[in-house]
Amino acid sequence: MKPTILIIEDNVQNMYMLSYLLTSSGYSVIKAYNGIDGLNLADEKHPEIILVDIQLPDMDGYEICSNLRANGLPENTVVIVVTSHAMGGDREKAIEAGANGYIEKPINPDTFIKQMECIFKA
Known part of the structure; x- marks a missing residue:
């Protein structure tokens, strides 16, 4: 079974693209549209991978990390x-x-999963 991924991303189109690519590749996806929700979901759900945008409305991605x-x-x-x-x-x-x-x-839909997996498996 593939890992669960939490996406912390406020842009609806980016969230859709990331979610689509990941679910199409067999990953389970949890979505958060701001940093506070992302931190809470990370604590509750314990995903194996967290994708974080830097520019978010309530706190930046560096602060989230x-x-x-x-x-x-x-x-x-x-x-x-x-x-x-x-x-x-x-x-x-x-x-x-x-x-x-x-x-x-912008991510390349053809290579994004491989890029992510290279980091995850490193």
């Missing part, structure tokens, strides 16, 4: 930042905040 790690997220949970916020140093900032990997938007 830090909070996830500080609040007892299991060490084997993989957190991947998926964002269009792709400036110099952003990847490093995401890793410092607790992310395991970083994927830039």
Whole structure:
């Protein structure tokens, strides 16, 4: 059975695309449209993978990554930042905040699952 994935993404179209790609590939998906709900769902559902956008309405993805790690997220949970916020140093900032990997938007639907799985299985 494939892992459960929590997506924390406020953009409805991005959420739809990510959810579609993941469910089509056999993953179970949990959706959160803001950071507070994402943190609560991570605590309640214990997903194996968490995809986090950086630009969210209530807190940024860096803060979410830090909070996830500080609040007892299991060490084997993989957190991947998926964002269009792709400036110099952003990847490093995401890793410092607790992310395991970083994927830039716009995502390529043909390669996204492989990119994610490379980070998850690393």
